[in-house]
Amino acid sequence: MTTDLAVPRTKATDRDRLRRQLQEYGVYLGVAALLIVNILFTPHFLSTENFRTQAVQVAPVLIVALGMALAIGSEGVDLSVGSVMALSTSLISLYLGYGIWMALAAAVLGGAAVGVANGALIAFIGVQPIVATLALMVAGRGIALVLLPQLKDVHDPGMAALGSGDLLGIPYLVLIATALTLLVAFVVRRTTFGRQLLAIGDSRPAARLAGLPVRRVLILVYVASGALAAIAGVLATARLTASDPTSLGTLMELSAITAVVVGGTPLSGGRVRIGGTVAGAVLIQLLTATLIKHDLPPSWTQIAQAVVIILAVYAARERVKR
Amino acid sequence: MTTPTNTPTDAVPPTATAPAPSWQDEATGPARAERLSALAQQHGALVTLIVAVSAASLSFDTFLTTDNLGNMAVSSAFLAVVALGMTFVIITGGIDLSVGSLFALGGVLAAWGSQYGTAVALLLPLAVCALIGLVNGLLIARSRLAPFIVTLAAMLGARGILLAVTDEGSRTYLVDKDSFFAKLGQGEALGIGVPVWITLALFVAGAVTLRRSRFGQYVYAVGGNEDAAALMGAPVARTKIAVYTLSGLCAGLAGALNAAWLVSGVTILGSGMELEAISAVVIGGTLLTGGFGFISGSLVGVLLLKVIQNVINQIGSLDSAYQQVVSGAFLAVVVMAQTWLGRRRRVL
Numbered sequence: 033m034t035t036d037l038a039v040p041r042t043k044a045t046d047r048d049r050l051r052r053q054l055q056e057y058g059v060y061l062g063v064a065a066l067l068i069v070n071i072l073f074t075p076h077f078l079s080t081e082n083f084r085t086q087a088v089q090v091a092p093v094l095i096v097a098l099g100m101a102l103a104i105g106s107e108g109v110d111l112s113v114g115s116v117m118a119l120s121t122s123l124i125s126l127y128l129g130y131g132i133w134m135a136l137a138a139a140v141l142g143g144a145a146v147g148v149a150n151g152a153l154i155a156f157i158g159v160q161p162i163v164a165t166l167a168l169m170v171a172g173r174g175i176a177l178v179l180l181p182q183l184k185d186v187h188d189p190g191m192a193a194l195g196s197g198d199l200l201g202i203p204y205l206v207l208i209a210t211a212l213t214l215l216v217a218f219v220v221r222r223t224t225f226g227r228q229l230l231a232i233g234d235s236r237p238a239a240r241l242a243g244l245p246v247r248r249v250l251i252l253v254y255v256a257s258g259a260l261a262a263i264a265g266v267l268a269t270a271r272l273t274a275s276d277p278t279s280l281g282t283l284m285e286l287s288a289i290t291a292v293v294v295g296g297t298p299l300s301g302g303r304v305r306i307g308g309t310v311a312g313a314v315l316i317q318l319l320t321a322t323l324i325k326h327d328l329p330p331s332w333t334q335i336a337q338a339v340v341i342i343l344a345v346y347a348a349r350e351r352v353k354r
Numbered sequence: 355m356t357t358p359t360n361t362p363t364d365a366v367p368p369t370a371t372a373p374a375p376s377w378q379d380e381a382t383g384p385a386r387a388e389r390l391s392a393l394a395q396q397h398g399a400l401v402t403l404i405v406a407v408s409a410a411s412l413s414f415d416t417f418l419t420t421d422n423l424g425n426m427a428v429s430s431a432f433l434a435v436v437a438l439g440m441t442f443v444i445i446t447g448g449i450d451l452s453v454g455s456l457f458a459l460g461g462v463l464a465a466w467g468s469q470y471g472t473a474v475a476l477l478l479p480l481a482v483c484a485l486i487g488l489v490n491g492l493l494i495a496r497s498r499l500a501p502f503i504v505t506l507a508a509m510l511g512a513r514g515i516l517l518a519v520t521d522e523g524s525r526t527y528l529v530d531k532d533s534f535f536a537k538l539g540q541g542e543a544l545g546i547g548v549p550v551w552i553t554l555a556l557f558v559a560g561a562v563t564l565r566r567s568r569f570g571q572y573v574y575a576v577g578g579n580e581d582a583a584a585l586m587g588a589p590v591a592r593t594k595i596a597v598y599t600l601s602g603l604c605a606g607l608a609g610a611l612n613a614a615w616l617v618s619g620v621t622i623l624g625s626g627m628e629l630e631a632i633s634a635v636v637i638g639g640t641l642l643t644g645g646f647g648f649i650s651g652s653l654v655g656v657l658l659l660k661v662i663q664n665v666i667n668q669i670g671s672l673d674s675a676y677q678q679v680v681s682g683a684f685l686a687v688v689v690m691a692q693t694w695l696g697r698r699r700r701v702l
Contacts, residue, residue, distance in 0.1 A: 158693050160642060163685070166632065170681055173678055174680075174682060178676060329517070331515070331516075331517030334517065335515065338510040341507040345503050346497055
């Protein structure tokens with residue numbers, strides 16, 4: 033932003049630059065620190081099996097966080113992602129009878145439809161993203177539970193292969209997450225859509241005056257977020273070999289926002305840091321794994337995650353001097 | 355752009371580019387439409403409530419019974435207290451997502467504390483929840499962090515504390531049924547539950563504070579235009595800290611009263627309550643953009659939500675999943691209507 037135009041070069045600006053660098057690269061330092069701590073103090077941490085488990089577990093969170101990064105980059109947020117995961121798991125179970133491709137299509141289309149609803153509320157009616165997606169967060173889980181009232185086992189060879197299969201030793205889940213990460217990074221960096229998205233996040237009035245298709249871009253952002261969350265729901269279903277619309281994806285919006293924000297994407301929009309988002313998701317996963325492996329109760333994980341969120345946002349805060 | 359008072363330091367121009375929202379600026383023709391829409395915004399919820407109650411009482415014999423109404427009133431009371439604090443927060447233009455967790459935490463702390471007497475049972479949850487609210491307020495007002503992310507973290511953190519206090523949610527603390535504290539939840543006066551009386555008293559106090567005190571004026575001023583409020587000499591930071599503390603306090607008190615009513619501290623309560631509270635406040639006519647709203651509307655909003663839930667419960671064939679669909683859709687419709695009526699298009 034342009035707020036630091038008139039600041040004279042003093043020690044304070046040096047500190048400013050240090051802080052900005054910490055904000056940019058702090059997440060990588062955090063990941064490195066956690067890795068070192070774990071290698072030193074956690075038994076059996078340095079094994080292929082363990083890294084494989086961690087990577088498989090981080091995949092759904094990362095995929096959701098990619099969509100969240102797009103929403104936050106457009107100066108919005110998507111609170112409905114957890115419910116979209118629940119919706120997609122319900123749709124999978126309902127449509128598996130028609131074949132796995134039909135089920136996958138139904139799940140992803142369902143997520144995209146929620147995205148259309150979110151985007152329409154935000155782009156055409158002007159509802160704030162928090163509220164619009166909050167409404168879809170409640171309604172989405174409701175619809176998921178109406179479609180599939182309770183947990184249901186998923187017996188399908190295709191889904192089982194998707195959840196636990198691998199290619200050259202790399203799990204499908206990790207491959208899919210990697211491919212989607214590269215795709216989103218390409219879209220943000222190299223396409224017109226990506227540039228328009230960042231311009232809108234930077235200043236929506238300016239983007240509108242410049243003649244950008246603000247509404248279309250916003251709708252596409254939320255459609256992408258919904259579709260990505262639905263894919264995450266599909267993968268989680270495949271891994272758990274069960275559809276659980278009651279609890280799948282609860283607090284997922286929180287983990288995704290944390291990953292994005294910890295990764296250095298500012299909540300004020302206009303920037304998207306995909307590498308940071310990946311590192312942010314890995315950081316949360318490692319933090320959780322570390323606490324669990326040292327037999328610390330789940331409550332500690334929640335408190336630790338809350339502290340990490342606040343620290344990250346605090347480090348990234350924009351200084352507005354009165 | 356249109357207002358000359360805007361200095362270049364104004365970093366958030368969207369509100370400045372929109373037409374000025376006050377009624378006086380418009381000519382006489384559109385002024386009537388504006389006034390009509392303001393009227394719809396203020397009393398729409400009340401009219402809807404009356405229609406819903408009439409329809410429900412005509413459709414179900416079981417609706418207008420003393421039992422059903424009494425139950426509805428008591429179960430509304432807890433949400434209403436949470437919504438009271440939320441109203442202050444939303445009028446300042448903020449949001450508090452931590453209230454559901456604080457509600458649950460307050461209930462568990464109250465139930466645990468009740469073994470040491472009523473004073474502990476009330477003061478402990480109030481102190482802890484107010485403290486968390488204070489931290490929220492400090493981070494939002496002094497460090498200028500986004501309210502939704504701070505309170506989202508508080509929601510996670512408070513739930514974590516709750517799990518730590520209850521051995522990962524496995525322990526339930528019971529309240530002695532004959533204690534004075536239990537009477538606060540289960541007692542009745544003039545045939546109406548004590549929590550309902552407490553809630554009504556709090557709403558009167560809240561409405562007076564908002565309308566008649568200097569603090570209330572500051573709350574509106576901060577939500578209307580923070581920079582203008584600061585230039586005017588309003589203590590912006592202190593006002594924000596106060597409203598988040600108040601919201602935490604209200605959520606803790608509601609949790610304590612709920613624990614007294616249930617005679618136990620239930621750990622799984624409160625999830626989704628932030629949404630219900632925000633919905634109630636918004637349905638009651640308070641603008642999410644801040645600067646405009648009223649306490650009585652939030653009470654109407656709570657009652658409307660509870661009547662809808664009650665009706666869905668009465669239609670036996672519909673399960674509780676539909677409740678979520680309906681409340682989500684309802685929130686979306688209300689916010690859409692509000693955005694249209696209020697003509698406060700911040701975006702686009």
